[in-house]
Amino acid sequence: MKPGMVPPPPGEESQTVILPPGWQSYLSPQGRRYYVNTTTNETTWERPSSSPGIPASPGSHRSPLPPAVNGYHASGTPAHPPETAHMSVRKSTGDSQNLGSSSPSKKQSKENTITINCVTFPHPDTMPEQQLLKPTEWSYCDYFWADKKDPQGNGTVAGFELLLQKQLKGKQMQKEMSEFIRERIKIEEDYAKNLAKLSQNSLASQEEGSLGEAWAQVKKSLADEAEVHLKFSAKLHSEVEKPLMNFRENFKKDMKKCDHHIADLRKQLASRYASVEKARKALTERQRDLEMKTQQLEIKLSNKTEEDIKKARRKSTQAGDDLMRCVDLYNQAQSKWFEEMVTTTLELERLEVERVEMIRQHLCQYTQLRHETDMFNQSTVEPVDQLLRKVDPAKDRELWVREHKTGSIRPVDMEI
DSSP states (O other): OOOOOOOOOOSSSOSSOOOOTTTEEEEESSSSSSEETTTTOOOEEEOOOOSSOOOOOOOOOOOSSSGGGGGOOOOOSSOOOOOGGGEEEOOOGGGOTTSSSSSSTTOOOOOOOETTEEEEEEOTTTOOOOOSTTTTTHHHHOOOOOEOOOOOOSSEEEEHHHHHHHHHHHHHHHHHHHHHHHHHHHHHHHHHHHHHHTTTTOOOTEEEEEHHHHHHHHHHHHHHHHHHHHHHHHIIIIIHHHHHHHHHHHHHHHHHHHHTTTHHHHHHHHHHHHHHHHHHHHHHHHHHHHHHHHHHHHTTSSSOOHHHHHHHHHHHHHHHHHHHHHHHHHHHHHHHHHHHHHHHHHHHHHHHHHHHHHHHHHHHHHHHHHHHHHHHHHHHHHHHHHHHHTOOOOHHHHHHHHHHOOOOOOOOOOOO
């Protein structure tokens, strides 16, 4: 469904208004228009002035509830609505029973709302898809309001629960990465120990001359290379593995802050919704009782007095007042849930970006250390190359002969 502007609800300005730069208009889940500064994330119920001489929206439409935090626009209508098995579309049964209104004084037809697992959204048939707060970013705060069918069962998974699962998976991936680096460090340490041990081997130690010097340098280069790999493993531990582990612990602490909070608010919302349904049922029963007693009195099938009728009417009125009170409490709980959802989803988004960026930086540090290690390893064999270029078999033969010669007189033939 293509995003489009939504006509203002009753009580809001209906004319086209030019907003100041950086401001956009949205509708809340209850149909109230509010305004978001996309630069500062400021939100307000009042229309911002486009110039100093133009007044803002009248203050008489303010709600006792604060505007949504972080510039939240309640994009409650999914682009692809969930399965109808998880929806309950409610028809209007009277203004006082309207679950979608933000307060008893704000009336809204129940035909314009849809309830998905105790959360009230605008009906997709009567309200176009709302604009996204971050339309080019695929932000968490725009796409996880409804519940999703669990592919592993017949139930549903809350959108926020999917975000938590992603965070937990990210934490596990980070842990496995640190374990991988630890194994890499162990390989480096074992390799360094084997190189150092091999450098002390006495094989071919009796080689002489310039070739013997080159061979001795080959063995020394192994000891130097072993030192390079030991330093590499130490830097891997201090500059890659340890930061990964420390950040993982801090990430775990951040996760605990929002692990149960949203779930508790959702439970409270479900409880408020159950109270509304109970009050709605009680009102229906009271109205039915009043109608029945009135009909019986009119056709004289009962000896009920007019006082009994007044008593039934009072009970019906009280039931209506109870329903309005429950609806108001429900809407307060829903507004609180929406506000906390936006705040928390944006925080989870920030944590995920921070986690990915942190891992990227430390993997870059890993590759940098690898490059440095390769460079140092190359420096350990450069003296070997220099000595190998100086190997001179003729010179070695001269030196050896001078040291070990036994005489220069050649034998002659024997005379008879």
